[in-house]
Amino acid sequence: MNMLPGLWRRNPVVLISSTLTLLTLWDITSEACTAFYSKSNGEALVGNNEDGNDPDTKIWFVTKGPGKYGRMYVGYEDLSPQGGVNEKGLWFDAFGLPAKEVKSSTGEIYPGDLQDKLMAECATVAEVLEKLEHYNRAPMTRYQWMFADRRGAAVVIEGDAVVPMKGRYHVVTNFRQSEHPGGQGYDCGRYRIATAMLAARPEVSVDNFRRILAAVHSEGEDVTLYSYIADLKRGRVYLYHFHNFENVVVLDVRKELAKGRHIYGLPELFPKTDAAEGFDYRARAKWAERKAAKSYAGFDATTYPDYCGRYVIASPGILARQTITVTAGPKQLYFQLNAGGKWEVLPDSPNSFFLLSLGGLEFLCRFPRDTMGKVSMLLMDGSGLRIAARRVD
Numbered sequence: 001m002n003m004l005p006g007l008w009r010r011n012p013v014v015l016i017s018s019t020l021t022l023l024t025l026w027d028i029t030s031e032a033c034t035a036f037y038s039k040s041n042g043e044a045l046v047g048n049n050e051d052g053n054d055p056d057t058k059i060w061f062v063t064k065g066p067g068k069y070g071r072m073y074v075g076y077e078d079l080s081p082q083g084g085v086n087e088k089g090l091w092f093d094a095f096g097l098p099a100k101e102v103k104s105s106t107g108e109i110y111p112g113d114l115q116d117k118l119m120a121e122c123a124t125v126a127e128v129l130e131k132l133e134h135y136n137r138a139p140m141t142r143y144q145w146m147f148a149d150r151r152g153a154a155v156v157i158e159g160d161a162v163v164p165m166k167g168r169y170h171v172v173t174n175f176r177q178s179e180h181p182g183g184q185g186y187d188c189g190r191y192r193i194a195t196a197m198l199a200a201r202p203e204v205s206v207d208n209f210r211r212i213l214a215a216v217h218s219e220g221e222d223v224t225l226y227s228y229i230a231d232l233k234r235g236r237v238y239l240y241h242f243h244n245f246e247n248v249v250v251l252d253v254r255k256e257l258a259k260g261r262h263i264y265g266l267p268e269l270f271p272k273t274d275a276a277e278g279f280d281y282r283a284r285a286k287w288a289e290r291k292a293a294k295s296y297a298g299f300d301a302t303t304y305p306d307y308c309g310r311y312v313i314a315s316p317g318i319l320a321r322q323t324i325t326v327t328a329g330p331k332q333l334y335f336q337l338n339a340g341g342k343w344e345v346l347p348d349s350p351n352s353f354f355l356l357s358l359g360g361l362e363f364l365c366r367f368p369r370d371t372m373g374k375v376s377m378l379l380m381d382g383s384g385l386r387i388a389a390r391r392v393d
Contacts, residue, residue, distance in 0.1 A: 032051040032173075032174065032190075032218050032222045033048070033049055033050055033051050033093070033095050033096070033173070033174065034047075034048070034049045034051075034171075034172070034173050034190045034191075034194060034213075034216045035047065035048040035049070035083075035093050035095070035146055035171070035172050036169060036170065036171040036172070036194050036198060036209075036212065037091075037146070037148040037154040037165070037169060037170045038168055038169035038170075038198055038202075038204045038209075039152040039168055039169075039204065040168055040202060040203075040204040041204070042233070043204040043205070043231075043233060044089070044148070044149070044150050044151070044152055044204070044231075044232040044233050045204050045205075045206070045209055045229060045230065045231055045232065046085075046091050046148055046229065046230040046232065047209040047210075047212055047213050047227070047228075047229050048083060048093055048213075048227060048228055048229075048230070049213055049216060049217055049218070049224045049227045049243075050074065050082060050083070050224065050225050050226050050227070051217075051218045051222045051223060051224050051225065052222055052223075052225055052359060053221060053222060053223070053283065053359055053360060054076050054077075054225070054283070054357070054358050054359030054360075055225065055267065055276075055279055055280040055283050055284070055358070056076055056077040056265075056358050057074070057075070057076060057225050057226050057241075057265075057266040057267065058074070058075055058076060058077060058079065058263055058264065058265060058266055059072065059073070059074050059239070059251075059263070059264045059266050059269075060072070060073055060075075060079060060261070060262065060263040060264070061073075061253075061256050061257050061259070061260075061261060061262055061263075062120075062261060063257055063260055063261050064087065064257070067121065068120040068121060069086045069087050069088055069090075069119070069120055069121070069123065070086065070087040070253075070254075070257035071084055071085065071086040071087065071116075071119045071120060071257075072084050072085055072086075072237065072251070072253050072256065072257070074226065074228065074266070076341075076359065077341050077358070078337070078340050078341040078343065078357075079263075079339075079340045079341035080113075080337075080340050080341075081113070081115060081116060081119075082094065084119060085230050085232065085235075085237065085253060086119050086120070086122075086123075087235065087253060087254060087257060088122075088123035088124075088149075088150070089123070089149055089150030089151075089232040089233065089235065090119065090122055090123055090124065090125070090128070090147065090148075090149050090150075090232075091147065091148045091149070091230050091232060092115060092118070092119060092128075092145055092146065092147045092148075093145070093146055093172075094115065094143050094144065094145050094146075095143060095144050095145075095146070095172055095173065095174050096142060096143055096174055097142050097143055097144055097158075097174060097175065097176060098142075098175075099141055099142050100141060100142075100159070100176070101141060102137055102138045102139075102140055102141055102159030102160055103160055104160045105136045105137040105138045105140075105159060105160070106136060107133070107134050107135045107136045108134065108135060108136060109135070109136045109138065109139065109317065109320070110135050110136075111320065111321035111322065112321075112322070112338060113338065114135060115145065117131075118131060118132070118147075123149070124149045124151060124153065125147050125148065125149045125151075125153035125154065125155050126153065128147050128155075128157075129155065129157075129162065132157070137157075137159045137160075138159070139159075140157075140158065140159035141159060144156055144157060144158045144159075144172070144176070145157040146170070146172045148165075148170070148232065149232065150232035150233050153165065154170040155170075156170070156172050156177055158176050158177075158178055160178070161176070161178035163177045163178055168202065169195075169198045169199075171191055171194045171195050171198065172191075173188050173190050173191045173194075174188065175188055175191075182195075183195070189216075190216040190218075193212075193215050193216050194212055194215070194216050197211070197212045197215060198212065206229050206231070206238055209229045210229065210238075210240075210245050213227045213229070213240070213245065214243070214245045217243040218243075219243070223242070223243070223279065224242070224243040225241075225242060226239065226240065226241050226242070226266055227239075227240040227243065227245070228240065235252060235253040235254050236250060236251065236252055236253070237250070237251045237253060238250055239251060239266070239269065241266060241267055241269070241270040241276060242267075242273065242275060242276035242279070244270070244273055244275075244276070247270050247271055249269045249270065267280070283358060284358065287356070287358050290356060291346060291356055294346070294348045294354055294356065295346050295347065295348065296346075296347045296348050296349050296350070298350070299347035299350065300350075301330065301331060304328035304329075304333060305328060306367075306374075306375050307326050307328070307333055307367050307375055308326050308327055308328050308333075309325075309326055309375075309391050309392075309393050310323055310324070310325050310326075310391070310392050310393050311323070311324045311325075311326065311377075311378045311389035311390060311391050311392065312324075312389060312390055312392050313387060313388070313389045314388050314389060314390055315386075315387070315388045316385070316386070316387070319387060322337060322338060323337070323338055324336065324337055324378060324389050326345075326378070327342070329344075331346075332344050332345060332346050333345040333346075333353060335355065335365075343355055343357065345365055348364075351366070351367075352364060352365065352366050353365040353366075353367075355380070355382075361382070361383055362382050362383065363380045363381065363382035363383065363385075363387075364380070364381045364382055365378065365379070365380050366378075366379045366380075367379075375391060376390070376391050377389065377390060377391060378391070
């Protein structure tokens with residue numbers, strides 16, 4: 001998946017808009033993910049490969065509340081949803097794209113995680129499209145969504161276009177289908193393979209979808225970190241780790257939601273494999289080496305409380321009104337965007353910090369003070385973004 005609002009993630013090439021999410025406004029989706037949906041004889045399944053370079057993958061459950069459906073999400077340590085399914089059988093994921101300005105969008109920019117709002121309040125694709133009429137899709141310069149539901153509808157949503165499913169299946173990778181209908185004029189092997197396999201074998205089954213996921217998985221720098229098949233009719237998710245399609249974990253979404261809000265480390269659900277363990281070790285060793293090289297050991301840790309508080313983003317506009325909460329640990333600060341996961345932030349000089357994610361995202365962070373000497377702002381520069389946030393408490 002993929003993604004949406006999220007500023008923080010992995011591949012800076014796809015970073016803004018992105019987060020989703022933006023892939024949620026800290027995050028960003030990968031450029032090599034694949035999903036497909038098919039319906040037949042009362043069945044409705046989704047297959048999805050999440051490709052990237054961050055081994056710290058998670059799966060978590062958000063319980064229902066007043067006017068909100070319970071939902072299951074998959075993603076990373078920042079808990080910015082890369083994809084998921086809700087209790088009503090609505091599914092979504094997000095996919096990185098080549099950058100292109102969005103020209104036709106109108107409406108307000110939602111001050112938060114729009115994809116989560118859609119998953120919390122919508123039960124069908126039709127409801128998603130209706131709700132989206134009120135919101136500006138200008139942030140979708142580098143990503144697109146795909147939504148599908150248990151009733152047999154699916155749609156790819158770009159910044160300037162909506163591409164509904166025609167026929168019995170829909171496939172999405174990392175190009176704009178409004179510009180390349182059926183993949184014409186765009187060389188994407190994953191799209192061609194998935195489309196051909198769905199056309200040749202119309203069976204809508206977990207076994208058939210597993211074969212397709214295996215055929216289009218990625219290896220190398222952006223590797224298939226996890227895969228899943230979502231049975232939207234029955235509310236079941238068949239989960240696979242690190243493109244190993246022999247071991248499967250089956251989750252019942254409704255039963256998991258009944259346990260309350262909880263999080264699983266996705267790799268911990270599966271038997272260890274040499275390939276996955278080796279990838280994890282190399283990624284963490286490289287991360288630790290880079291952090292050690294940048295860290296400033298002489299920083300006065302007694303000043304950490306000076307920076308703690310809540311900061312509201314003023315710019316860029318696509319992130320406006322998002323909240324960053326800063327807290328302190330014994331040797332570091334932590335940043336939390338809205339209600340997401342926390343990011344470790346370390347000093348790299350007597351008056352500046354750095355954020356370095358396991359997936360490779362990097363920001364320089366500074367805290368200007370007012371005339372009274374109190375920290376009043378948070379400035380972040382990195383991955384093609386400059387973020388300014390005003391301290392509110």
